[in-house]
Amino acid sequence: MKILVAVKRVIDYNVQIRVKDDGTGVVTDNVKMSTNPPDDNAIEEAVKIKESGKAKEVVAITIGDDKAQETVRKALAVGADRGIHVKVEGIIEPLAVSKILKKIVEKESPDLVFMGKQAIDDDCNQTGQMLAAILNWPQATFASKIDVKEKSLEVTREIDEGLETIEVNIPAIVTCDLRLNEPRYASLPNIMKAKKKPLEQLNASDLGVDTKARIEQIKVEEPPKRKAGIKVASVSELVQKLKNEAKVI
Amino acid sequence: MSVLLIAEHNNKELRPFSYNAVTAASKINEDLHILILGNNSESVAKAASEIPLVKKVIHVDNEIFENFTAENYTSTILKHADNYSQIVSSANTFGKNLMPRVAALMDTSQISDIIDVISEDTFLRPIYAGNAFATVKSTDKKKCITIRPTSFDAAPSTGGSAEIVKSEPGEKFESSKFVKREEIKSDRPELGTARVVISGGRGMQNSDNFKLITAIADKLNAAIGASRAAVDAGYITNDHQVGQTGKVVVPDLYIAVGISGAIQHLAGMKESKIIVAINKDGEAPIFSVADYGLEADLFEALPQFLDELNKLNSLQK
Numbered sequence A: 001m002k003i004l005v006a007v008k009r010v011i012d013y014n015v016q017i018r019v020k021d022d023g024t025g026v027v028t029d030n031v032k033m034s035t036n037p038p039d040d041n042a043i044e045e046a047v048k049i050k051e052s053g054k055a056k057e058v059v060a061i062t063i064g065d066d067k068a069q070e071t072v073r074k075a076l077a078v079g080a081d082r083g084i085h086v087k088v089e090g091i092i093e094p095l096a097v098s099k100i101l102k103k104i105v106e107k108e109s110p111d112l113v114f115m116g117k118q119a120i121d122d123d124c125n126q127t128g129q130m131l132a133a134i135l136n137w138p139q140a141t142f143a144s145k146i147d148v149k150e151k152s153l154e155v156t157r158e159i160d161e162g163l164e165t166i167e168v169n170i171p172a173i174v175t176c177d178l179r180l181n182e183p184r185y186a187s188l189p190n191i192m193k194a195k196k197k198p199l200e201q202l203n204a205s206d207l208g209v210d211t212k213a214r215i216e217q218i219k220v221e222e223p224p225k226r227k228a229g230i231k232v233a234s235v236s237e238l239v240q241k242l243k244n245e246a247k248v249i
Numbered sequence B: 001m002s003v004l005l006i007a008e009h010n011n012k013e014l015r016p017f018s019y020n021a022v023t024a025a026s027k028i029n030e031d032l033h034i035l036i037l038g039n040n041s042e043s044v045a046k047a048a049s050e051i052p053l054v055k056k057v058i059h060v061d062n063e064i065f066e067n068f069t070a071e072n073y074t075s076t077i078l079k080h081a082d083n084y085s086q087i088v089s090s091a092n093t094f095g096k097n098l099m100p101r102v103a104a105l106m107d108t109s110q111i112s113d114i115i116d117v118i119s120e121d122t123f124l125r126p127i128y129a130g131n132a133f134a135t136v137k138s139t140d141k142k143k144c145i146t147i148r149p150t151s152f153d154a155a156p157s158t159g160g161s162a163e164i165v166k167s168e169p170g171e172k173f174e175s176s177k178f179v180k181r182e183e184i185k186s187d188r189p190e191l192g193t194a195r196v197v198i199s200g201g202r203g204m205q206n207s208d209n210f211k212l213i214t215a216i217a218d219k220l221n222a223a224i225g226a227s228r229a230a231v232d233a234g235y236i237t238n239d240h241q242v243g244q245t246g247k248v249v250v251p252d253l254y255i256a257v258g259i260s261g262a263i264q265h266l267a268g269m270k271e272s273k274i275i276v277a278i279n280k281d282g283e284a285p286i287f288s289v290a291d292y293g294l295e296a297d298l299f300e301a302l303p304q305f306l307d308e309l310n311k312l313n314s315l316q317k
């Protein structure tokens, strides 16, 4: 079995986001970037399945500018076998990402594609579902547990009401929740070894995918700020304020 | 052309957020039709037809919709798509799972999680866990949109009498099978719609200590929330998680107990009307969004809080 894992490079989740003064986006210069957090879970799960003997190969793919390769290198350092970088410049929407991934799926014929449930920059939560749609594959979204069976996966999904379990036939798309596993850290020797693993480079245009934006970003602004609050000295003061000032209890 | 809302329901009733989605959808386009895909779901179609803002109900009743799977929904939605300029649903796990599958097959770039409607093609949506707001315009001919339900009021539920049109299901999807749903039932108000929410974080230390929160929730008729750390540690189930990757809540009163206030948590609660933080670390970032901050040990503060609430109650009686 072969597992393809999609990893995206995003602003690190610890960074305090700043909106650009001209309203065209957020500041990314000199800002720490990392792999989108649930994509680390996706890689971890694929590597674990490989270690269990149920998969032979894990291929990591990213779509973005040259620097996006860092995320693939990191995936290689924690156990992926091979990397693919599809080069595009600028913002690329989930629909276009899913079309590029479809081309790669046709080329690589993986049995499973793992991805994160949501990219923490655009917060779209779309790409996996879109890829599943255009491949006409089943989708197991928001996965917090995966059981690999003979020809299917049993997946526990995190939904608003609690948990749901579904069984999807292979080939399938899985989008991963942070609770799926605990991603390992890359050791220094493994980081060095990863530099020697193969990383193939392609251009989106060579794949014949139109990546033109369909959504115009008119402006990006800071959200309204909350008025500064006060500290109360005691529980009784808190209750009095809630009752008499805020009138919420 | 009209707008089509894909309603979320449980085969008996519309889920509460469907009413918020109705408000948003009719802001996008007044000619609002609602699509009910369910199994033995007559009562849902009837409820939808009674919403005054709804102009038409399309009802498809079939066993393939029993568990609301995206794959089975999609083929049926696509059968109707030609008649609509926009297709919308709630941005909760139901709509998040479903809408991109529909959008991709319509070759449309979906707009997720809108919090305001600026015009029929332009919307406001949060990005970066709500640390920036983007105004975005769709240039696709047909638009697929998910709506953040807490950003819109619930539409009135009675007084209307829209016609109910029956329709046939699309193709059944064979490669996916529903196994089970572990739904956590509770008599408490739903997290998303509760007027008061009290949430616990890693500071609660274990699941047993959540009783301190439960007791106050009982008094205030509040829903119970949690940080991701509290859920990850197994103090409470995942359906309670508030934040960027959990639920968004906008209650009149949000009480954060033993929660540091990471941006991913704030993403789910910082639009609340009044925020209270109880934390023993005076520097915790949660205080920067709190209207009332109490720097205290929660194990002392929560029992006192309960006492004070009891006192208030007896005074009122």
Ligand SMILES: Cc1cc2nc3c(=O)[nH]c(=O)nc-3n(C[C@H](O)[C@H](O)[C@H](O)COP(=O)(O)OP(=O)(O)OC[C@H]3O[C@@H](n4cnc5c(N)ncnc54)[C@H](O)[C@@H]3O)c2cc1C
Pocket (backbone or CB within 6 Å): A013, A037, A038, A120, A178, B200, B201, B202, B203, B204, B226, B227, B228, B229, B230, B241, B242, B243, B244, B245, B246, B247, B257, B258, B259, B260, B261, B262, B263, B264, B265, B268, B278, B279, B280, B281, B284, B296, B297, B298, B299
């Ligand atoms: C991609 C991504 C998505 C995420 N999504 C979410 C999300 O949806 N929701 C979410 O909540 N988090 C989310 N997180 C996690 C988030 O970054 C934080 O790790 C998490 O919110 C921390 O939870 P916490 O505040 O309970 O724990 P901590 O940060 O450990 O804070 C515990 C707090 O309790 C206080 N405390 C301890 N003991 C006491 C006591 N006795 N009395 C009073 N106070 C006490 C401490 O002072 C501290 O401030 C996400 C993270 C990532 C990377």
Ligand SMILES: Nc1ncnc2c1ncn2[C@@H]1O[C@H](COP(=O)(O)O)[C@@H](O)[C@H]1O
Pocket (backbone or CB within 6 Å): A006, A007, A008, A009, A036, A038, A039, A061, A062, A063, A064, A092, A094, A097, A114, A115, A116, A117, A118, A119, A120, A122, A123, A124, A125, A126, A127, A128
């Ligand atoms: N440019 C990209 N390169 C690789 N994977 C991506 C890219 N964009 C999105 N993905 C994958 O799709 C998931 C969901 O992203 P989104 O739909 O943007 O929230 C991410 O967690 C990634 O696994």
